[in-house]
Amino acid sequence: MNTNTLPNQPFLTHWGFTRTPFTRDPNPGHLSTHNGHLEAVARITWAVAQHHIAVICGETGAGKTLAVKTAVNQLDPTRHLLIYIPDPTIGTRGIRSVITETLGETPCHSTGKLATQTHRLLTTELDERQRLPILVIDEAHLLTNQDLETIRMLTNTNMDTQTSFATILIGQPTLRRRLKQAVLSALDQRVTTRYTIPPMTTTETKTYITAHLAGAGQTQQIFADDAIETITHNARGLPRGVNNLATAALIAAYTNNKTIIDNTSAQAAVADTTE
Numbered sequence: 001m002n003t004n005t006l007p008n009q010p011f012l013t014h015w016g017f018t019r020t021p022f023t024r025d026p027n028p029g030h031l032s033t034h035n036g037h038l039e040a041v042a043r044i045t046w047a048v049a050q051h052h053i054a055v056i057c058g059e060t061g062a063g064k065t066l067a068v069k070t071a072v073n074q075l076d077p078t079r080h081l082l083i084y085i086p087d088p089t090i091g092t093r094g095i096r097s098v099i100t101e102t103l104g105e106t107p108c109h110s111t112g113k114l115a116t117q118t119h120r121l122l123t124t125e126l127d128e129r130q131r132l133p134i135l136v137i138d139e140a141h142l143l144t145n146q147d148l149e150t151i152r153m154l155t156n157t158n159m160d161t162q163t164s165f166a167t168i169l170i171g172q173p174t175l176r177r178r179l180k181q182a183v184l185s186a187l188d189q190r191v192t193t194r195y196t197i198p199p200m201t202t203t204e205t206k207t208y209i210t211a212h213l214a215g216a217g218q219t220q221q222i223f224a225d226d227a228i229e230t231i232t233h234n235a236r237g238l239p240r241g242v243n244n245l246a247t248a249a250l251i252a253a254y255t256n257n258k259t260i261i262d263n264t265s266a267q268a269a270v271a272d273t274t275e
Contacts, residue, residue, distance in 0.1 A: 014254055018217030021250075022243040033211045034204040034239075036197040040067035041074075043193045048075065048134055048166040053155060053190050055140075055169045057176050058197035061240030064170045067197065068136055081131045086138045092150045099135065122154060126164045133165035141171035145183055152187040199237025202229050208239065209246055222259070223249070227266035234270045245269045 012020070040056055044067060047054035058064045072082055083102045085095055096118040097107040103121040108114045125133050137143070137151075155163045169175065173196055179188040200208060206228050210221055223231075227249060235241030246261075248269030253261045 011251075011254055015216075015222065015250065016218045016220075019215075021212045021216035021218070022247045034200045034208050036200065036204075037063055037067055037070070037239075040064070040195055040197050041071045043195045044068055044071035044168055045074065047168065047193050048072075048080070048132070050192065051132065051163050051166050052192040053167040053169070053187075055171070055176060055179065055191050055194040056197070057171055057173045057195070059172065059199075059236075059238060061238040062197040062199070063239045064197060065138055066239070068168055068170060072134065072136075075134075079131060081125065081133050083133055083135045084138070085136065088137050088139055088143045088147060091144075092147050095137070095147065095150065099133075103133065119154060123164045134168065135165060136168045136170065138170045140169040141175040141178070143169075145181075148179075148184055148187055152190060155190060200232065200239065200242070201237065202232045205232040205235075205237065205242055208242060212243075212246075223261045224263060226263040227261050230263055230266040230270065234274075244273055248272050 012018070036058075040058075040063075044054055044056060046052075048071070056064050056067060072080070081102070083099050085098050088095065090098070093111065093114065096114050099118050100107045100114065100121060103125055105117065105121060108117050122133055122135075125131055135151075135154075143151075151167060151169075155165075155167060176194060176196065178184065179191065206221075206223075206225070209223055209228060209231075213219070213222065223246070231242055231245045231249065235245050245266070246269075249261045249265045252268040252272070253259075253265040256265070258265065
């Protein structure tokens, strides 16, 4: 069975769905609702309001990027400007160039002039256009020490008073450990909020699955409790893994003409996705 391609309309009709659940683009009204997600969103929102640096960590598939997306989507788009860097391996010059281009200018060729240009644009955007820049760097554990020092220098404005932008670093748990190195202590001292998104419990997974089903138009809990336990355990409580196994379990139950996703279907999903 290929779980990368969902069945068509008969599949949706069978389960009473109006759209496909557990996708990477869920219904905005039914996003991840587990406690770790909510805590991450709250901390990101606070860091943005304070123009501070936040470090949000979690294992691959923990929902770090979704938490940032949720927090940013709740902000007034006329008062905030997202500067998103999905791949930090572009290096210091690449990071500065993305910032400069997002803020409306062509990056200078000279490295020294580009540094000055980036600094100027970040510190004047709020004053001149009343928009708070939010610098979000995904996969931040891939940043070199030089890159991290560059980020610290970008925030080194106004003689250590409140900066004119917020910085959100998203990465795997190794990022938090790296920031504790002596060479990065200056940056670590500037981080005002840090949070590692924990895996979901079985109870949270049930709530999570229920929310995604509701987002797809199904208000009944069609996943049996033992199926949810199996999915939680094998996905290690990580939302992306839960999405994959829940989707595979739906397909397994559908192909056997079941109306409930039982543990047999969940076990079949585990076997299918681990082959």
